[in-house]
Amino acid sequence: MTKLPKKLVMAVMVATICASGIYLIAADHADAPAVTGKTSDITDVYAFQSPTNASNMVLVVNIQGLLAPSATAAAKFDPETMVEINIDNSATADNIEDLVIQTTFENGKVQVYGPANPIQTGLKSTLINSATKVEGAITAYGAVPSITEQSGMKVFAGPRDDPFFFDLGQFKKILATTATGFNNPGTDTFAGTNVMSIVIELPKSVLGTGSVNIWATSNRKM
Amino acid sequence: MKNSLNVLSLVAIAAMVILSSCSESEDAALPVITYQQEDQMARPAINTVFVTTGEKDMFNQTIPSTGVATWGTKFNSRLLALNSGYTTNLLGLSSTAFTGVLAADVLTASLTKPTTFYDGTNVLTGRKLDDDVITVELILIFGGPTNALNPTLTDDHVDANDKAFLTTFPYLAAPF
Numbered sequence: 547m548t549k550l551p552k553k554l555v556m557a558v559m560v561a562t563i564c565a566s567g568i569y570l571i572a573a574d575h576a577d578a579p580a581v582t583g584k585t586s587d588i589t590d591v592y593a594f595q596s597p598t599n600a601s602n603m604v605l606v607v608n609i610q611g612l613l614a615p616s617a618t619a620a621a622k623f624d625p626e627t628m629v630e631i632n633i634d635n636s637a638t639a640d641n642i643e644d645l646v647i648q649t650t651f652e653n654g655k656v657q658v659y660g661p662a663n664p665i666q667t668g669l670k671s672t673l674i675n676s677a678t679k680v681e682g683a684i685t686a687y688g689a690v691p692s693i694t695e696q697s698g699m700k701v702f703a704g705p706r707d708d709p710f711f712f713d714l715g716q717f718k719k720i721l722a723t724t725a726t727g728f729n730n731p732g733t734d735t736f737a738g739t740n741v742m743s744i745v746i747e748l749p750k751s752v753l754g755t756g757s758v759n760i761w762a763t764s765n766r767k768m
Numbered sequence: 769m770k771n772s773l774n775v776l777s778l779v780a781i782a783a784m785v786i787l788s789s790c791s792e793s794e795d796a797a798l799p800v801i802t803y804q805q806e807d808q809m810a811r812p813a814i815n816t817v818f819v820t821t822g823e824k825d826m827f828n829q830t831i832p833s834t835g836v837a838t839w840g841t842k843f844n845s846r847l848l849a850l851n852s853g854y855t856t857n858l859l860g861l862s863s864t865a866f867t868g869v870l871a872a873d874v875l876t877a878s879l880t881k882p883t884t885f886y887d888g889t890n891v892l893t894g895r896k897l898d899d900d901v902i903t904v905e906l907i908l909i910f911g912g913p914t915n916a917l918n919p920t921l922t923d924d925h926v927d928a929n930d931k932a933f934l935t936t937f938p939y940l941a942a943p944f
Binding site: 598640670672693709716728767768 | 798799800801802803804805806807808809810812813814815816824825827828829831832833835872873874875876877878880881882883884893894895896897900901902919920921923924925926927929930933935936937939940941942943944
């Protein structure tokens with residue numbers, strides 16, 4: 547018996563998943579065809595006051611969702627993918643970014659630039675490589691979290707348990723009208739799966755005053 | 769006269785060379801690296817729930833400042849397709865007002881108030897790891913003005929993560 551070429555096995559697996567139609571989509575996991583299964587697929591965004599310092603904000607962007615534990619050690623941040631946190635802190639709340647925090651993954655490390663004014667706004671982003679840069683290790687699967695503390699910021703990048711929870715399976719049945727409601731208790735579709743996380747803690751004072759509007763984008767090097 | 773002109777132009781050329789080499793050396797130290805957007809997200813499940821199958825890539829190529837113009841009407845149709853009996857929700861928002869908020873996909877984060885998706889008092893002031901955001905969204909879509917309607921649709925009965933969060937940075941639990 548000859549071994550099947552790896553590429554063929556992969557192709558068959560992908561075809562099987564597509565044919566069965568079991569796309570698992572939720573918070574923003576695999577939300578659209580162009581990003582599903584890619585290193586740029588954002589799953590969730592969080593923004594909350596630091597539980598350990600009321601003067602700080604914690605920003606989280608998770609990507610590459612639904613990683614099985616067996617697939618997590620091999621999961622990697624992509625040097626071609628830059629994850630950007632956009633911040634509108636204008637008084638008019640015009641939803642145009644006034645500050646950006648850009649995260650890259652070059653040379654096996656994580657780099658966080660900013661927050662600083664963007665060089666351009668909109669669908670294209672230019673690396674703000676003249677801004678403050680914090681660089682640190684990416685935490686390996688199973689390792690103790692590597693926390694980089696520099697310039698008033700804390701940075702973590704590496705695999706984590708997916709914090710999102712939802713009975714997506716039952717919701718899909720409701721949408722397909724094969725069920726009329728949720729079960730009690732429900733089943734967490736995301737139980738036991740991992741994501742690649744970027745966690746940044748920084749002083750609220752560098753973000754703005756009052757309240758800010760935040761969104762995350764993933765961006766591919768041109 | 770001719771000679772002095774030549775000297776002047778030489779000085780001018782030399783100045784240009786020096787100036788341009790200065791900017792060139794700055795360029796060399798800091799290359800211009802440009803990226804093209806692929807995915808975008810703020811509030812949970814917006815693309816998943818409110819955008820129809822053929823337009824999900826387009827949603828990720830919409831900047832939030834044009835979200836209402838691009839998606840407002842479409843989100844309203846989608847909301848009424850999900851819940852044809854929609855009148856207002858727990859926030860007192862009409863269907864157009866509610867979908868108008870959602871179509872500009874940004875996550876508001878308060879720098880002064882408690883940060884939460886919804887805690888009974890504060891609404892959309894952030895998103896904590898343990899916020900039951902899906903149940904909040906189900907209540908706002910299906911629950912009607914007092915959250916008394918469609919009781920089987922307003923809670924998925926998955927109320928918490930499957931792993932405890934950490935009390936210290938990076939807060940998210942270790943992977944499985």
